[in-house]
Amino acid sequence: MRLAFDFLLFTLTTTTSALTMRPVRPVHPAHLPLTSAYLTSLPPLPPDFTLSLAPMMEYTDRHFRHLCRLISPEMELWSEMVTANAIVNTKENEDYQRRFLQQSPLENPTILQLGGSDPSSLALACKIAVTSQSWSGNWNGINLNCGCPSDKVSLKGCFGARLMESPKLVGECIAAMSEAIEDTPHNIPEISVKCRIGVDDNDSYSDLTNFIDSVTAVSPVKTFQIHARKAVLDGTFSPVDNRTIPPLKYSFVYDLCRDYPGLNFHLNGGVMSLTSVYDIFEESNEKLKGVMVGRSIVSQPWYWSNLDYVLFGKYPENGVDTRGDLVMKYAEHAEEEEAVEGVKARRRLIRPLVNLFNGEDGGKRWRQKCDEIMQSAGSKRKGYAEDSKDYRSLTDLLREALTVMSEEAVERSRFDTFELMLLKEKIIREEGVEGGGGGIDKVARQAKAVWEAERRERERIMKENDYGNEDEALQNTS
C-alpha cells in the first residue's frame, strides 16, 4: 500500500499538467479525498506569482504585518499609505519616523506605499525611507498610491485616485522617486503604481490605457496593482462606498495583461478565497503577475494560512501550525515591542488578533478578551500597568484568552482549516445557499459534521499506512 502510494506520488510530482505545463504538486497523504482531488487538479502557481496583502490605513502596520508573516512566509506585505509630507516633515522626530517606517525584523518582503503628488517631496521621502535608519531601509519596493478616494486625499490633498486625472504628473513623480533611490545601497527593484480602473466618467478601457501609456511614457514604471473598480470622486461616495458600490471589472485587468505584455499587472478587489485566486489567474490566460487581497485577510486571517501550500506547494516551517501556535509566537513579538514602547502599545499590539477566531463558536468571546487587554492597557486598577504588582505579561494574558475557545478551534491545523473551508464552499455550491447569517451558520454546522466524519476516516488511513503523525507523513512526501 505504502509503495503504491509512493509510486503514485512520484508519478504526480514528475508529470506536468497537460493544460498549463506547470508541475503538478505532491499531495499530503493525510489529505481528505476532497482536498486531494481538489489540489491535484491545481498545479502550483508560477514562483514569480505574488499574493500580496493590500495596503490598508490603520490596519497594515508592522504588527499586523508581523502576524501575516507568521501566517505565511510567502505573502508579500504592504505598509499602510504614508504621505510623503508626513515623512519629510517629521524627519527629525524618531518617534514619528518609527511609527511610519519601522519594520519588524521578520517581515520582508514588504512594500512601502507612499501618498503625495509633489515629485520632489516624494523623492525625498523615498530617500529618507531607504537610507535613514537601521530599523527602516529594508523595503523591497516602493509604491505610489493613485487609488485612494477619500476626500482628504483626493480633494484637499489632490493625490490618491485624483492622480489618475494627471497621468503625466504621475510619470514625473515616479521618475523623481526612481532617481532618488538609484544610488542608495538598497537594491529596491522599482517604484510601482497602485490605481483604480478609472475615476468618475473617465472609466472606459481606453481611458485606462491612456493612463498607462502616459505614465509609462515618462517614467520607468513596469508594475501596476489595479483595484478593478473605478473611484467616484464627486463627493457623493464615502471611502466605504468607493470600495463596494462601483462594480468590479476584472476583464479590464485581463485585457491590460493581453495588451501590454511588457508590463506586470496585479489584480485587486473583492478576492475572498484561495480558490478564486486560481480562477482569476486562469482567466487572465496565466498572464497576471499577482493578486492582492485586503479585507478578507483582515476579517479571516487564519483562513489565508493555507496560501503557501495551496498556491505554491510549500509548507511553512516556522512552528506555526495552529492558531494556538500563532498566538503564542505573536505574543513573543508583542512582548519585545512592549518592552520598548511600554503598555500603552497594547492597543496596537493586540488589534491584529481580534478577528482570529471569526466564524467560530466563541469568536465573540475571543474579541471581548482582546478588547479587555486593549482597553486595560496602562490601567493600574485592572493590574495591567508595568509597575503594578499584579502586572501580567501579554503571553500570560493571551494564553488565558485562548481558553475561551474550544481546544479544537485553537489546535485546528492549517490543512484542517482549508478542508473545512472547501467543504463549506462545496455545500454552498451544491445547495445554492445564498449569503446571510442563518444560511451560512447552517452551512458551517453541516460542513463541520462532514469534516469530523472524514477526519476520523483520515486517522484510520494514517494508522493503516503506519504514519506516526502528519509531520512524518509530510516528510515522506517531500
Ligand SMILES: Cc1cc2nc3c(=O)[nH]c(=O)nc-3n(C[C@H](O)[C@H](O)[C@H](O)COP(=O)(O)O)c2cc1C
Ligand atoms: C480600512 C482600509 C484602508 C485602506 N487603506 C488603503 C491605503 O492606505 N492605500 C491603498 O492603496 N489602498 C487602501 N485601501 C484599499 C485596499 O488596499 C484595497 O484596494 C481595497 O480594500 C480592495 O481590496 P479588497 O476587496 O481585497 O479589500 C484600504 C482599504 C481599507 C478597507
